[in-house]
Amino acid sequence: MNLTLKIWRQKGPQDKGQMVEYKVTDISEHMSFLEMMDVLNEDLVAKNEEPVAFDHDCREGICGMCSLHINGEPHGPDRGITTCQLHMRMFNDGDTIYIEPWRATAFPVIKDLVVDRTAFERIQQAGGYISVNTSGNTQDANSIPISKHNADLSMDAATCIGCGACVASCKNSSAMLFVSAKVSQFALLPQGRIEAADRVKNMVAQMDLEGFGNCTNTGACEVECPKGISLENIARMNREYLKASI
Amino acid sequence: MTTLNSKVPEGPIKDKWTTYKDKINLVNPANKRNIDIIVVGTGLAGGSASATLAELGYNVKAFAYQDSPRRAHSIAAQGGINAAKNYQGDGDSNYRLFYDTVKGGDYRSREANVYRLAEVSGNIIDQCVAQGVPFARDYGGLLDNRSFGGVLVSRTFYAKGQTGQQLLLGAYSAMNRQIARGKIEMFNRHEMLDVVIIDGKARGIIARNLITGEIERHSAHAVVIATGGYGNVYYLSTNAMGSNATAAWKIHKRGAFFANPCFTQIHPTCIPRSGDYQSKLTLMSESLRNDGRIWVPAKIEDAKAIQQGKLKPTEIPEEDRDYYLERRYPAFGNLVPRDVASRAAKERCDAGYGVNATGEAVYLDFASAIERYGKEQAKIKGIKNPSKAQITELGEAIIEAKYGNLFQMYEKIVDENPYKTPMMIYPATHYTMGGIWVDYNLMTTVPGLYCIGEANFSDHGANRLGASALMQGLADGYFVLPYTIGDYLSDDIRTGKIPTDAPEFDDVEKEVKERLEFFINNKGTHSVDYFHKKLGKVMWNKVGMARNEKHLKEAIAEIQEIRDDFWKNVKVPGSLNELNPELEKAGRVADFLELGELFAKDALERKESCGGHFREEYQTEDGEALRDDKNYAYVAAWEYTGKPSEAIMHKEQLEFKDIELKTRSYK
Numbered sequence: 001m002n003l004t005l006k007i008w009r010q011k012g013p014q015d016k017g018q019m020v021e022y023k024v025t026d027i028s029e030h031m032s033f034l035e036m037m038d039v040l041n042e043d044l045v046a047k048n049e050e051p052v053a054f055d056h057d058c059r060e061g062i063c064g065m066c067s068l069h070i071n072g073e074p075h076g077p078d079r080g081i082t083t084c085q086l087h088m089r090m091f092n093d094g095d096t097i098y099i100e101p102w103r104a105t106a107f108p109v110i111k112d113l114v115v116d117r118t119a120f121e122r123i124q125q126a127g128g129y130i131s132v133n134t135s136g137n138t139q140d141a142n143s144i145p146i147s148k149h150n151a152d153l154s155m156d157a158a159t160c161i162g163c164g165a166c167v168a169s170c171k172n173s174s175a176m177l178f179v180s181a182k183v184s185q186f187a188l189l190p191q192g193r194i195e196a197a198d199r200v201k202n203m204v205a206q207m208d209l210e211g212f213g214n215c216t217n218t219g220a221c222e223v224e225c226p227k228g229i230s231l232e233n234i235a236r237m238n239r240e241y242l243k244a245s246i
Numbered sequence: 247m248t249t250l251n252s253k254v255p256e257g258p259i260k261d262k263w264t265t266y267k268d269k270i271n272l273v274n275p276a277n278k279r280n281i282d283i284i285v286v287g288t289g290l291a292g293g294s295a296s297a298t299l300a301e302l303g304y305n306v307k308a309f310a311y312q313d314s315p316r317r318a319h320s321i322a323a324q325g326g327i328n329a330a331k332n333y334q335g336d337g338d339s340n341y342r343l344f345y346d347t348v349k350g351g352d353y354r355s356r357e358a359n360v361y362r363l364a365e366v367s368g369n370i371i372d373q374c375v376a377q378g379v380p381f382a383r384d385y386g387g388l389l390d391n392r393s394f395g396g397v398l399v400s401r402t403f404y405a406k407g408q409t410g411q412q413l414l415l416g417a418y419s420a421m422n423r424q425i426a427r428g429k430i431e432m433f434n435r436h437e438m439l440d441v442v443i444i445d446g447k448a449r450g451i452i453a454r455n456l457i458t459g460e461i462e463r464h465s466a467h468a469v470v471i472a473t474g475g476y477g478n479v480y481y482l483s484t485n486a487m488g489s490n491a492t493a494a495w496k497i498h499k500r501g502a503f504f505a506n507p508c509f510t511q512i513h514p515t516c517i518p519r520s521g522d523y524q525s526k527l528t529l530m531s532e533s534l535r536n537d538g539r540i541w542v543p544a545k546i547e548d549a550k551a552i553q554q555g556k557l558k559p560t561e562i563p564e565e566d567r568d569y570y571l572e573r574r575y576p577a578f579g580n581l582v583p584r585d586v587a588s589r590a591a592k593e594r595c596d597a598g599y600g601v602n603a604t605g606e607a608v609y610l611d612f613a614s615a616i617e618r619y620g621k622e623q624a625k626i627k628g629i630k631n632p633s634k635a636q637i638t639e640l641g642e643a644i645i646e647a648k649y650g651n652l653f654q655m656y657e658k659i660v661d662e663n664p665y666k667t668p669m670m671i672y673p674a675t676h677y678t679m680g681g682i683w684v685d686y687n688l689m690t691t692v693p694g695l696y697c698i699g700e701a702n703f704s705d706h707g708a709n710r711l712g713a714s715a716l717m718q719g720l721a722d723g724y725f726v727l728p729y730t731i732g733d734y735l736s737d738d739i740r741t742g743k744i745p746t747d748a749p750e751f752d753d754v755e756k757e758v759k760e761r762l763e764f765f766i767n768n769k770g771t772h773s774v775d776y777f778h779k780k781l782g783k784v785m786w787n788k789v790g791m792a793r794n795e796k797h798l799k800e801a802i803a804e805i806q807e808i809r810d811d812f813w814k815n816v817k818v819p820g821s822l823n824e825l826n827p828e829l830e831k832a833g834r835v836a837d838f839l840e841l842g843e844l845f846a847k848d849a850l851e852r853k854e855s856c857g858g859h860f861r862e863e864y865q866t867e868d869g870e871a872l873r874d875d876k877n878y879a880y881v882a883a884w885e886y887t888g889k890p891s892e893a894i895m896h897k898e899q900l901e902f903k904d905i906e907l908k909t910r911s912y913k
Contacts (some may be wrong), residue, residue: 004677005379011824012824028520028521028523030521030661031521032525032659034525038525038775041907042773042775044369045773045819047830048819049819050819051820051827051828053825056487057317057319057487057488058319058322058486058487059486059487059526059528060322060484060526060528061655062408062411063312063317063319063322064316064908065312065313080324081652085658087658087661089661102519110457111824111825114825117313117314118314118434121422121425121434124419125422125423126426128419129378129422129423130378130419131423132377134298134301134377134724135301135373138372138375139376140372141372141375141381142331142389144375144699145387145388146381146383146387148383148384148387151380151383151387154378154380155380155405155406155412157380158380158405159411162314162316185378189378189380191375191377200877211861228715
């Protein structure tokens with residue numbers, strides 16, 4: 001198929017940036033979206049133009065590095081996948097596709113489609129851990145039974161890949177889904193209960209400091225999340241926060 | 247000439263590690279504060295090492311080329327992590343894990359290292375549970391296990407099909423705690439481009455800030471390389487796009503020996519390639535072989551009809567299917583080790599029985615498992631005389647609970663529903679057992695320079711068993727290196743800060759800058775990927791699953807040609823002082839072009855078949871690998887002398903005192 005691409009080009013953080021139009025031809029429906037971008041970049045290199053910078057790494061939907069806003073949706077039109085798992089069979093010959101970076105104050109653009117997500121790092125550093133040394137002198141792994149139900153819920157929350165689609169999809173650029181996933185993972189486990197109160201307070205404080213917006217329960221994040229992280233996590237975080245604050 | 251000293255402690259194998267730990271030198275807590283350690287790479291090995299070293303009190307500087315340590319490719323490991331916990335009471339023990347690993351590695355690993363790995367494996371699980379890793383549990387609340395290839399027990403712990411992710415996030419959370427305390431200084435989006443050696447000791451690195459392009463000097467008392475394997479030398483592999491061998495190759499060029507580069511794992515269950523534009527291959531976890539049965543049509547005319555799209559797999563009756571692994575290896579069946587399963591798939595496809603248009607695919611079929619689970623569930627739920635549809639529905643629910651994310655991944659890529667029609671799979675490059683040579687302390691041949699995780703060669707011999715990579719990465723990082731590095735650093739407590747204005751830093755930085763400038767100024771005719779793809783084709787066709795002398799010699803010549811062409815005609819757009827992914831790739835491919843040649847040379851020298859290294863000249867009558875223990879029971883450690891073709895081989899003779907060397911059989 002032949003496609004028209006309208007891509008956000010921005011030289012650096014200070015540059016104003018603009019949409020630029022490109023054409024790609026002979027795109028196979030079996031290609032992944034990023035392989036289509038590879039084809040474009042090969043063309044650009046051949047024409048001595050600068051290729052489009054975009055983040056990507058594992059190309060199997062787990063590292064969380066890829067991050068494109070495609071036709072107004074984080075990770076594009078398919079559900080339950082990242083951009084690298086999106087395939088061209090989701091598009092039609094002759095389509096025009098708009099490709100932009102994540103848009104959020106807390107995620108400044110570095111170049112073209114690459115944004116700075118270190119705000120997420122700082123939130124994790126504020127409390128996204130259990131304070132146990134890695135010496136190995138802990139108790140036997142089976143000495144604390146954990147109900148399968150809670151272990152599964154914890155696992156579901158822990159599958160967050162930290163891509164930032166929740167923030168990009170939110171009209172308030174809220175990071176509540178991301179933060180609540182980590183808070184929930186630990187809050188659901190006995191090991192994590194000990195620091196639960198401090199954790200939720202510190203992580204929320206850092207989230208606010210980074211300039212992420214508030215949650216107004218529109219639920220766009222849950223729809224766009226490639227890993228299906230549930231809104232229930234936000235509810236759980238709110239409960240944890242309330243408990244910790246009174 | 248350097249002689250290899252593996253520094254394996256004396257004494258019975260069961261006591262070596264304990265006795266050794268009792269006797270090594272330690273650094274007191276006050277002195278640790280004055281010692282800096284650089285860790286390059288933040289996957290399971292590097293991440294766990296960074297966290298533990300920082301907890302101990304050292305000042306750690308950690309480097310990752312991604313925007314966060316959480317994105318290292320360990321995250322993509324699916325199936326699980328082995329540990330000799332014997333929670334299932336099925337006869338597991340440290341010795342059995344040790345035995346399975348040495349046997350699985352086709353007797354080309356160092357016994358003492360492997361025993362230590364088995365010994366600390368249980369601690370890893372304790373540690374990870376304490377960290378909040380949500381492993382799968384049974385209804386009683388205890389940890390669940392599954393079985394992996396090449397073993398007769400269930401010792402694999404897992405977190406759905408995302409075990410690597412959960413373990414890496416565990417290590418990442420431990421790192422975050424130390425970053426918050428200021429004990430780890432994290433350098434995201436930084437790439438190490440060379441190591442600096444002063445007075446014979448590793449004392450720092452030159453790194454490039456990938457956002458600004460700035461070249462930075464970082465000094466330390468010891469340098470740890472944890473940058474993973476070199477599978478991307480094949481261009482197509484299950485590795486991440488950015489996975490590269492640059493750090494390992496640079497330290498090799500500065501004196502670290504490179505061991506057994508030809509030991510590379512071709513994983514049997516990957517999604518087959520679909521076209522020339524393909525950028526990477528996707529793994530389908532080995533855990534699927536617990537329930538999936540591998541087959542091709544028994545009749546060649548059926549295979550042809552399938553290849554032409556005239557026949558569907560579900561239309562082939564049971565008696566016309568060849569479950570070739572069950573046929574050839576009745577004892578282990580579909581759970582034979584990876585090297586064996588891969589070669590068997592290639593054998594069937596080469597004979598013309600492949601099941602897609604390219605003829606390079608076999609089926610992985612869940613129909614029997616769905617039926618079995620369905621009947622089981624019907625019984626549990628008390629459904630009498632369940633219909634076929636009911637059984638299928640109940641069975642599919644169980645399969646979904648076990649492998650849902652893998653099935654979804656498959657469906658998104660291939661656009662076929664694997665619950666209804668068998669998956670198509672084919673082998674692909676996945677893991678490299680070879681790597682930087684290290685002694686028992688995980689130190690390379692350069693003092694103060696360590697190498698851990700997939701980047702080193704030590705534990706997996708010629709073939710790695712499933713779910714053992716995660717085990718090794720975390721064992722090295724959490725439990726081995728933090729001890730052994732102290733022994734070395736105890737001599738450095740009076741050294742003080744290492745200055746970065748030493749002439750050695752000047753020299754290395756100059757070389758690094760010159761190379762980068764060359765790429766930008768060359769203005770050649772072809773992109774970096776053009777050369778990488780060419781190299782990958784040679785590697786796959788001539789240094790892939792089956793190798794022979796003629797092809798290996800051709801490969802060496804062809805790689806040299808591609809390399810010459812690369813240095814003349816490579817084109818790198820953009821400039822030095824900005825985010826420039828093409829420039830990053832150029833440096834990595836330049837190194838792959840040298841490594842690939844050493845790889846082929848090593849394969850040529852090893853005139854035997856073992857594990858992932860299969861030489862067509864050396865096979866039994868029924869096509870199994872034919873090892874030569876008399877002449878090749880050694881580690882080939884290569885010393886760089888200026889060109890890959892002139893590398894000198896040093897041999898570390900492997901001694902098997904606790905395991906009898908015998909032919910590996912899974913029949």
